Amino acid sequence: MTDDIAARLRALQAADLPVHGGRTLAYVYDSGLAEVDEVARRAVASFAGSNGLDPTAFPSLLTMENDLVAAAARLLDAPDTVVGSVTSGGTESVLLAVQGARDAHLATHPDVRPAMVLPDTAHAAFHKAAHYFGVEAVLVPTSADFRADLDATARALDELGERVALVVGSAPSYAHGVVDPITDLAALAAERGIRCHVDACIGGWVLPYAARVGREVPPWTFAVEGVTSISVDLHKYAYAPKGTSVLLHRTAALRRPQFFASAAWPGYTMLNSTMQSTRSGGPLAGAWAAVQSIGDTGYELLTREVFEAVDAIVAGTTDIPGLHVVAPPDSTLIALATDDSCDPFTVCDEMAARGWYVQPQLSHGAHPATIHLSVSAATRPHVPDLLTALAEATRAAQDAGPVAVDAGVAAYVGALDPTTLTDDDFDGLLAAAGLVGDTPGDDGGLALPTRMAEVNALLDLASPALREAVLVSFLDRLQRPTGWPA
Numbered sequence: 367m368t369d370d371i372a373a374r375l376r377a378l379q380a381a382d383l384p385v386h387g388g389r390t391l392a393y394v395y396d397s398g399l400a401e402v403d404e405v406a407r408r409a410v411a412s413f414a415g416s417n418g419l420d421p422t423a424f425p426s427l428l429t430m431e432n433d434l435v436a437a438a439a440r441l442l443d444a445p446d447t448v449v450g451s452v453t454s455g456g457t458e459s460v461l462l463a464v465q466g467a468r469d470a471h472l473a474t475h476p477d478v479r480p481a482m483v484l485p486d487t488a489h490a491a492f493h494k495a496a497h498y499f500g501v502e503a504v505l506v507p508t509s510a511d512f513r514a515d516l517d518a519t520a521r522a523l524d525e526l527g528e529r530v531a532l533v534v535g536s537a538p539s540y541a542h543g544v545v546d547p548i549t550d551l552a553a554l555a556a557e558r559g560i561r562c563h564v565d566a567c568i569g570g571w572v573l574p575y576a577a578r579v580g581r582e583v584p585p586w587t588f589a590v591e592g593v594t595s596i597s598v599d600l601h602k603y604a605y606a607p608k609g610t611s612v613l614l615h616r617t618a619a620l621r622r623p624q625f626f627a628s629a630a631w632p633g634y635t636m637l638n639s640t641m642q643s644t645r646s647g648g649p650l651a652g653a654w655a656a657v658q659s660i661g662d663t664g665y666e667l668l669t670r671e672v673f674e675a676v677d678a679i680v681a682g683t684t685d686i687p688g689l690h691v692v693a694p695p696d697s698t699l700i701a702l703a704t705d706d707s708c709d710p711f712t713v714c715d716e717m718a719a720r721g722w723y724v725q726p727q728l729s730h731g732a733h734p735a736t737i738h739l740s741v742s743a744a745t746r747p748h749v750p751d752l753l754t755a756l757a758e759a760t761r762a763a764q765d766a767g768p769v770a771v772d773a774g775v776a777a778y779v780g781a782l783d784p785t786t787l788t789d790d791d792f793d794g795l796l797a798a799a800g801l802v803g804d805t806p807g808d809d810g811g812l813a814l815p816t817r818m819a820e821v822n823a824l825l826d827l828a829s830p831a832l833r834e835a836v837l838v839s840f841l842d843r844l845q846r847p848t849g850w851p852a
């Protein structure tokens with residue numbers, strides 16, 4: 367890389383959230399181990415051009431994939447019959463779990479539209495799967511403790527009858543950080559001969575070590591009878607570079623519908639175990655290197671560290687007036703809520719002003735708006751600073767008072783129809799919310815404020831369907847060709 371290109375890349379990266387340092391509490395997972403990151407980075411670079419399309423052409427990739435699946439299987443109490451694949455991330459693992467369940471179901475019920483039953487806290491990746499694969503997502507409200515409601519799940523299963531292809535639980539859920547009652551969910555599924563997927567994308571590589579270091583962990587692995595598949599991301603709590611997750615199935619027969627082969631053209635026979643066809647060996651090698659170099663002892667240590675941080679944040683929050691933990695965390699995710707004296711969105715902005723990224727979560731149905739923290743091992747030494755920042759940010763949010771949406775803007779939003787939202791409507795919304803660039807000569811492009819509380823408060827007023835429509839318009843506006851450097 368020439369110095370010039372490296373400098374330009376660094377300049378581009380300057381506006382990004384920091385990946386290291388333990389102060390970014392969503393999107394990234396930081397072990398704090400610089401030497402592990404370096405080994406993994408080199409592995410990514412060495413295998414960036416290798417192609418997982420054909421395991422016979424790049425046998426190294428097959429070996430690394432089978433090694434990672436074996437490591438995941440050991441961690442998740444899998445029987446000898448287990449098989450698995452490495453995918454590009456949690457969403458792909460979830461997509462494949464749903465696709466496999468759908469295709470198995472269609473094989474025996476060709477005339478029935480398949481459905482899956484999931485708690486309303488399940489990750490949005492399941493909604494994407496429903497959308498892609500024509501499976502109806504039947505959401506069951508969660509109990510007061512944010513966990514799947516078993517009676518409501520049983521009722522939904524009985525009502526849907528033979529339509530159900532899959533039951534889903536999370537270990538833990540992203541939004542509230544609690545583990546669903548997997549033993550009971552899996553039993554409900556098994557009694558009816560239905561597959562049960564545990565989405566442990568975010569907790570799967572840390573909860574087993576939490577149990578090993580003596581923490582109370584609700585059962586959720588293959589040790590639970592009736593669990594047929596589990597997703598666990600390597601690019602989260604295995605602290606691997608971005609781009610890998612593992613999807614495990616209890617038996618090879620359960621995985622079979624996941625495979626795709628096509629000889630229906632004159633080129634090579636396409637043969638895939640995941641959604642991608644050509645896939646870079648980089649992320650796989652990076653994950654292999656990270657898992658090898660951290661090792662069981664390293665993960666136990668990192669798990670002790672991350673839970674020290676979680677416990678200290680939970681305990682410290684009780685001393686911050688106006689802020690509380692929504693549910694005692696089962697894993698490494700914490701959801702915080704505010705009382706009426708302030709709003710969570712302003713707290714997030716105030717945290718950003720103090721160098722901390724915490725993630726706003728909009729209200730949804732019975733679930734209040736909250737602040738999400740994915741805690742990493744690297745956060746532990748900074749917990750006292752984090753708690754000081756949280757206390758200051760909450761006080762500043764209280765001084766500012768709950769963010770108010772202008773009545774005219776609220777009325778404008780209230781009148782928008784998500785099913786017919788046009789570019790003009792979106793422009794009107796941007797103008798009403800003061801989000802249009804006003805630099806002379808500019809083309810009315812987006813001018814996002816550094817403080818997002820008003821935008822989040824506005825979105826919070828909108829229905830989920832309108833949020834989706836507005837944000838799709840937003841992304842459409844963001845993704846436009848710009849001046850490619852000459």
Ligand SMILES: Cc1ncc(COP(=O)(O)O)c(C=O)c1O
Nearest residue numbers: 455456457489491540565567568
């Ligand atoms: C529980 C759960 N499932 C699925 C996903 C999707 O993972 P990814 O963003 O890697 O696609 C996430 C991401 O946070 C998650 O927390």
